[in-house]
Each structure stands twice: as C-alpha cells, then as structure tokens.
C-alpha cells in the first residue's frame with residue numbers, strides 16, 4: 546500500500562485530519578519521566594497508544610530524538626507504531642536536502658532504517674536532491690513550500706524574476722511539485738496553518754497534492770481557516786499539532802489530557818469541513 550493510500554485510509558477510518566506530532570522534550574515530560582531522556586520511547590509510545598484512533602498520521606521530528614542520542618528509541622518507536630497502529634502512516638519530519646549521493650543516504654535512513662512512510666524535505670537544492678527519495682516507490686515526500694514560521698517570507702516570498710509570470714518562490718515550488726517533479730505521484734507540500742491565504746494559493750497551484758500543515762495549537766494557526774483553504778475533494782490535508790497534544794498536562798492525567806487535546810483538535814478540524 547502506498548503512503549497516499551494509507552493517509553486516505555487513516556483519514557477515513559479515524560474520521561480525522563489531525564496529524565499528531567511527536568516532539569519529545571524530556572524537561573516537559575510529566576512527573577515520573579521528567580528530565581529523563583531514556584524515557585523518550587516510553588513517553589512517545591504512550592502518546593501513540595492514546596491517540597492512534599484519532600489521528601490520520603503521526604509525525605516524529607527527528608531532531609528531538611537525535612539531540613539526545615535517542616535514535617535507537619526512535620527505531621523502537623517506529624516499530625511500536627507499525628505494530629500497534631499499522632493503519633496510521635508515519636511521516637518522518639527530517640527536512641533533509643543535499644546533493645544526490647548524500648540524499649541517497651538520507652533516503653535510506655528514512656525509509657530503510659526507520660521504515661517511515663513519508664519524509665519531509667527541503668527543495669532548496671533542486672530536483673536532483675529530491676529524486677533519490679522517489680526511487681522508493683510508494684513512499685511520500687513532503688517538500689517545504691510556505692512554512693509556518695514568520696521568517697519563511699525571507700526566502701519563500703521572494704519573486705523569481707527568471708521564471709515567466711514571475712511567481713513567488715513558494716508558488717514555483719508548488720507548481721513544480723504538482724507538475725514535472727511529481728513523476729510517480731509521491732510528492733506533497735508543507736504549508737503553515739499560520740498562513741491560510743497562502744494555503745489557498747498553494748491549493749490553486751497544487752490541486753491534487755496532499756498538504757502537511759503544521760501550526761495549529763502552540764503556534765496559534767486557525768484550524769477552521771486552514772481546513773477551508775486546504776481541503777478539497779481531490780486534495781487531502783494532514784494538520785499537525787505537536788506540543789498542544791503532547792504537553793496538555795504535566796500531571797498524572799497526562800495520557801488522558803493528550804487524548805482530550807487530540808480529540809478536541811480533531812473535532813475542530815472536522816467541524817470546519819462539514
């Protein structure tokens with residue numbers, strides 16, 4: 546089954562547009578686990594168990610594991626998700642981008658070492674930096690397009706004088722991903738929930754691509770505007786929330802609190818599409 550099939554399947558089965566982000570920060574863990582980087586797996590696995598019937602995808606951010614030398618715990622977590630939530634696809638948020646020979650190694654890391662279903666990539670180095678990931682047929686690759694941070698404008702909103710019609714850089718990325726770069730239908734785009742107007746513009750340029758949309762919850766993005774701008778009959782969305790779910794409570798009720806936060810976000814997203 547392809548990544549896209551899995552995403553559509555989990556969206557339907559869990560009636561959900563919510564991607565649960567896994568950004569473990571030991572200092573924010575609940576009492577009993579707090580401050581202990583050896584408990585990253587335990588914390589994340591419990592969150593997965595508490596939310597796997599509410600999510601259309603999971604998104605572990607690799608930096609939160611690597612910063613603690615916890616790649617082994619990420620491997621175990623990937624196995625846990627595969628065994629306990631096989632219907633929910635896993636998007637490894639790695640934001641890789643490098644020359645082809647190095648990209649081959651990053652692709653191998655994402656898809657063979659970790660067994661991810663999709664990965665996030667920076668398109669800054671061009672198509673030959675993306676191509677090695679597309680050799681893993683059926684796997685997904687989300688290209689950073691219009692990111693959720695305010696500084697994204699510094700680069701992504703620059704106008705490309707050399708291209709006919711003079712699009713902004715993020716518009717060019719969207720058009721390339723929808724068109725010539727999407728050789729096997731594996732590409733998607735990352736667009737921030739903090740910029741609903743740009744989500745709508747990306748959707749015009751990339752009507753069928755899946756959009757990974759971070760920025761609701763801790764970053765304050767508008768869930769309703771996000772769904773209205775991004776979701777169409779032909780183009781699905783996965784709206785990510787990480788900290789607002791993971792750290793909904795630091796007390797003994799943390800698993801229930803995470804589940805309740807995921808539930809509330811899923812309902813808010815669903816209310817906007819009905």
Ligand SMILES: O=c1ccn([C@@H]2O[C@H](COP(=O)(O)O)[C@@H](O)[C@H]2O)c(=O)[nH]1
Pocket residue numbers: 566568606638691692693694735736737759760761762763764785786787788789
């Ligand atoms: O444009 C982007 C691309 C990726 N991210 C990542 O998503 C989560 C957001 O976490 P929250 O706690 O829900 O704010 C995080 O892993 C980022 O690295 C993004 O925020 N914006």
